[in-house]
Amino acid sequence: xxxxxxxxxxxxxxxxxxxxxxxxxxxxxxxxxxxxxxxxxxxxxxxxxxxxxxxxxxxxxxxxxxxxxxxxxxxxxxxxxxxxxxxxxxxxxxxxxxxxxxxxxxxxxxxxxxxxxxxxxxxxxxxxxxxxxxxxxxxxxxxxxxxxxxxxxxxxxxxxxxxxxxxxxxxxxxxxxxxxxxxxxxxxxxxxxxxxxxxxxxxxxxxxxxxxxxxxxxxxxxxxxxxxxxxxxxxxxxxxxxxxxxxxxxxxxxxxxxxxxxxxxxxxxxxxxxxxxxxxxxxxxxxxxxxxxxxxxxxxxxxxxxxxxxxxxxxxxxxxxxxxxxxxxxxxxxxxxxxxxxxxxxxxxxxxxxxxxxxxxxxxxxxxxxxxxxxxxxxxxxxxxxxxxxxxxxxxxxxxxxxxxxxxxxxxxxxxxxxxxxxxxxxxxxxxxxxxxxxxxxxxxxxxxxxxxxxxx
Ligand SMILES: [Zn+2]
Numbered sequence: 343x344x345x346x347x348x349x350x351x352x353x354x355x356x357x358x359x360x361x362x363x364x365x366x367x368x369x370x371x372x373x374x375x376x377x378x379x380x381x382x383x384x385x386x387x388x389x390x391x392x393x394x395x396x397x398x399x400x401x402x403x404x405x406x407x408x409x410x411x412x413x414x415x416x417x418x419x420x421x422x423x424x425x426x427x428x429x430x431x432x433x434x435x436x437x438x439x440x441x442x443x444x445x446x447x448x449x450x451x452x453x454x455x456x457x458x459x460x461x462x463x464x465x466x467x468x469x470x471x472x473x474x475x476x477x478x479x480x481x482x483x484x485x486x487x488x489x490x491x492x493x494x495x496x497x498x499x500x501x502x503x504x505x506x507x508x509x510x511x512x513x514x515x516x517x518x519x520x521x522x523x524x525x526x527x528x529x530x531x532x533x534x535x536x537x538x539x540x541x542x543x544x545x546x547x548x549x550x551x552x553x554x555x556x557x558x559x560x561x562x563x564x565x566x567x568x569x570x571x572x573x574x575x576x577x578x579x580x581x582x583x584x585x586x587x588x589x590x591x592x593x594x595x596x597x598x599x600x601x602x603x604x605x606x607x608x609x610x611x612x613x614x615x616x617x618x619x620x621x622x623x624x625x626x627x628x629x630x631x632x633x634x635x636x637x638x639x640x641x642x643x644x645x646x647x648x649x650x651x652x653x654x655x656x657x658x659x660x661x662x663x664x665x666x667x668x669x670x671x672x673x674x675x676x677x678x679x680x681x682x683x684x685x686x687x688x689x690x691x692x693x694x695x696x697x698x699x700x701x702x703x704x705x706x707x708x709x710x711x712x713x714x715x716x717x718x719x720x721x722x723x724x725x726x727x728x729x730x731x732x733x734x735x736x737x738x739x740x741x742x743x744x745x746x747x748x749x750x751x752x753x754x755x756x757x758x759x760x761x762x763x764x765x766x767x768x769x770x771x772x773x774x775x776x777x778x779x780x781x782x783x784x785x786x787x788x789x790x791x792x793x794x795x796x797x798x799x
Pocket of ligand 1: 427428429474692799
């Protein structure tokens with residue numbers, strides 16, 4: 343059978359399976375359940391699914407006659423995890439290699455490379471991601487929009503995506519793709535059409551352009567970052583009037599704003615202007631965290647990013663090593679303070695800085711810094727759904743919600759690392775995994791070439 347015929351029969355089989363599931367009532371049973379809301383796990387858990395929706399969920403619920411019963415045994419049912427900070431179209435786990443390859447590969451190849459990353463993320467139990475920044479050098483193609491749409495149409499298995507297209511940033515700032523290259527090396531310097539904008543009017547235009555191109559959420563860099571060559575990690579990169587324009591224009595267009603921000607001054611300015619989430623937040627002081635608490639601003643900690651970088655620090659250019667160490671040294675105290683003060687925390691990892699599919703390792707990092715296991719679970723379900731503006735559809739197991747349901751092999755309140763062992767994944771009522779090993783992410787890393795740009799930590 344040639345490849346095309348194989349692909350065609352595979353797609354038909356996939357469609358048939360999906361259709362067969364549409365009208366079937368499914369009853370999931372397991373020893374325990376985290377419903378996304380309660381302060382404790384429920385035992386003797388049952389969730390009833392019809393089509394793509396949950397019709398009932400609770401302890402010992404009667405199973406309708408004729409339902410297909412799937413007994414997951416000693417597992418814990420949970421709403422599908424949500425990662426509020428991913429880069430599925432990117433892989434900068436080898437920073438130097440990526441700097442060259444992003445200039446060599448065409449955009450179609452870069453986009454196709456993200457397919458196994460999407461599958462690995464879904465297999466790990468992440469049924470929704472907010473993908474916050476995607477670009478290829480000197481290209482306006484929106485790979486994240488293409489991947490989101492392909493997943494929505496069932497062409498590619500992956501998590502539901504909310505995408506940001508280009509990150510918006512200042513000239514020479516963290517998102518400037520020419521940062522660290524010789525001036526005008528590529529014949530032009532990036533402008534607002536690439537998300538690189540200076541002054542309130544250009545920033546408004548950049549926001550409008552991104553919404554035109556399909557952005558669900560707006561991402562901007564208001565402070566310097568670690569994985570960029572020409573900026574300090576914590577300096578403010580937009581003025582307060584620029585930040586105000588960014589957030590006002592985004593909110594007018596009903597888009598939420600996530601800002602990459604390590605520095606305290608930039609964080610303060612963004613929170614005052616009404617930003618929806620601070621991403622990273624490494625150097626935020628207690629007074630700034632208290633301001634976040636009072637304004638209801640979410641923190642997306644991305645502890646996995648600095649954890650991974652520090653694990654192979656010598657592989658990064660010296661200028662980045664110094665920035666990474668400074669951010670890492672600051673972030674643990676910042677996170678403990680955020681927990682103590684009661685800042686709203688949304689789970690987010692910065693996957694792409696580390697290998698895709700390892701997102702759940704963030705849970706243990708948060709727990710080790712003082713967040714109770716049940717709150718860690720809430721951060722990745724109800725809280726993240728709230729931040730994404732999708733709390734009416736996802737984030738809890740209750741009647742009327744989309745059937746995004748996973749099974750964790752064990753009790754995550756006793757051992758948080760069980761979140762790294764998801765054994766069952768359902769998204770929109772369709773089963774993508776039931777036992778077996780996750781699709782190995784090695785299939786992605788063994789290819790000869792990877793990655794676009796958008797260093798974003
Ligand atoms: Zn990022």
